[in-house]
Amino acid sequence: MADAPSEKKRILVVEDDAALSMALSVKLKEAGFEVFIASDGETGFRMAEEKRPDLILLDLILPRKNGFKFMEEARSKIDLKNLPVVVLTNLESSYDIERALTLGATAYLVKANYSLSEVAKKIIQIFAK
Amino acid sequence: MLKQFFASLNVAKRCRAYRIGLWQCPHFLFILMGFFIIVSILMTHFVAERYTSPEVEISIVCIVTIVLLVISHAVINSFERVARTSQLKSEFISIISHELRNPLSSIKWQVDLLNGAKQGIGDAERKSITIIAEQNERMIRMINDLLDVSRIEDRAFGLSPEVFSLSDLTTQVLGKYEGFAKASNLKLIFNRPKSDFKVKADEIQFRAVISRFVDNAIRYSAASGEIILTIEDLGERVRWSIADQGVGIPAQDVQHIFSKFFRASNALRYQTEGLGIGLYVTKNIIELSGGSIGFNTIEGRGSTFYFILPKQK
Structure with a gap:
């Protein structure tokens, strides 16, 4: 029997800090999303190809494949190049922001400046567009 | 005004303030180069008056040029050192911004989760949670302010309008x-x-x-x-x-x-x-x-x- 189509939007969180990904997961599930977590860049990339999420929340400093490399490679994949990527990091130099936006990031959020509710709100806004 | 001018001539003090040695300090090297140029022009004048042989004059010019090249090389090295230090400072700040703000973000988000909990937390605990949140925000603000100063000075202040x-x-x-x-x-x-x-x-x-x-x-x-x-x-x-x-x-x-x-x-x-x-x-x-x-x-x-x-x- 085929699975019933899920109405829940699927979000892949690529974050190496377990405390942060856990908090994000709780909040995003509360907000009605289905959440997958990857703790390094390579696993995240593989999961992005397998799970086909509707949006990726991506940290920049990650083991095994950093966020910039992740976005670069995602751009060259037909399945992933149009996927919204929200960068969620504590890096904040104009160089990092410009580089992420050039690589196609939909939004650039600095973790320390956003509450969990604000992150969830931002994602809802992106889906609403 | 005059006092400020004389204070600016105290090169050794200025170099100490920048925590660099005299031979790596652009101020000192420029003054040394200026002094050397003046002395070499005067000496060339006196030597040229006494010895009219072109070989002597060419030798003097060559020696002066070599010494100037050596000093210029030292000046360029000192500027390179300053640029490298500035680059290291930016990288250090970038790492610090990430490493210090990550645990603070973690506290912030855990507090968010606690605040969102509808049961099991009494009024006294809620007050404590509020204090933790306020102090955490204060720490984030201070780190953000210091990072902002650094980015403003590096002309790397990123705004997302x-x-x-x-x-x-x-x-x-x-x-x-x-x-x-x-x-x-x-x-x-x-x-x-x-x-x-x-x-x-x-x-x-x-x-x-x-x-x-x-x-x-x-x-x-x-x-x-x-x-x-x-x-x-x-x-x-x-x-x-x-x-x-x-x-x-x-x-x-x-x-x-x-x-x-x-x-x-x-x-x-x-x-x-x-x-x-x-x-x-x-x-x-x-x-x-x-x-x-x-x-x-x-x-x-x-x-x-x-x-x-x-x-x-």
Whole structure:
């Protein structure tokens, strides 16, 4: 029997800090999303190809494949190049922001400046567009 | 003036202040090069008068050129060292920003989860959670301020402009300060305009700007009184202002108020906390967003700080 189509939007969180990904997961599930977590860049990339999420929340400093490399490679994949990527990091130099936006990031959020509710709100806004 | 000029000639002191050796210090090397050029010109003149042989003159010119090349090489090396240090500083700050803010983000989000919990947390615990959240935010603000100063100096201050309502943002910020104002016997009054003004700027940075103004107005207010916030239509632009009935700024401090690490002499009597960089960062954020900042003040009577931004049509 085929699975019933899920109405829940699927979000892949690529974050190496377990405390942060856990908090994000709780909040995003509360907000009605289905959440997958990857703790390094390579696993995240593989999961992005397998799970086909509707949006990726991506940290920049990650083991095994950093966020910039992740976005670069995602751009060259037909399945992933149009996927919204929200960068969620504590890096904040104009160089990092410009580089992420050039690589196609939909939004650039600095973790320390956003509450969990604000992150969830931002994602809802992106889906609403 | 003359004293300053002579102080600037004390190269050894300046080089010590930059924590670099004399032979790596551009100031010293430039003076040495200048001195060498003068001496070599004079010597060439005297030698040329006595010895007319072209070989002697060519040899002198060659020696002078070689010495100048050696000194120039040392000057270039010293500049390279300065550039490398600056690059290392930027990288260090970038790492620090990530490493220090990650655990603070973690605390912030765990507190968010606790605040969202509907059961199992009593009033006393909620108060403790609020204090943890406030102190964590204070730490984040201080780190953000220091990082902002560094980015402003490196001309690497990244702004992400988006369209937002200045009135809504002001209302949101005031909501967070109501408790603090009430505890300080102060009334926050917001003259919200009838029509909504949209501006295009970095909303997160302007939230910090407005928070900083409100925070300062409360901290430097008298024991009781009013703090009045106003948004006015200036046609193509919009003026946001905050007026307090606080301690004001002494006349001798007015010209330094937007300087880095400056704290007014009377501010130190009222508040021991603070790095003295809030208004410096605020001014830079507003100016980088195409706006302007200003204030009027009377010591002992209060201050009005304002900023003007272009309206988003």
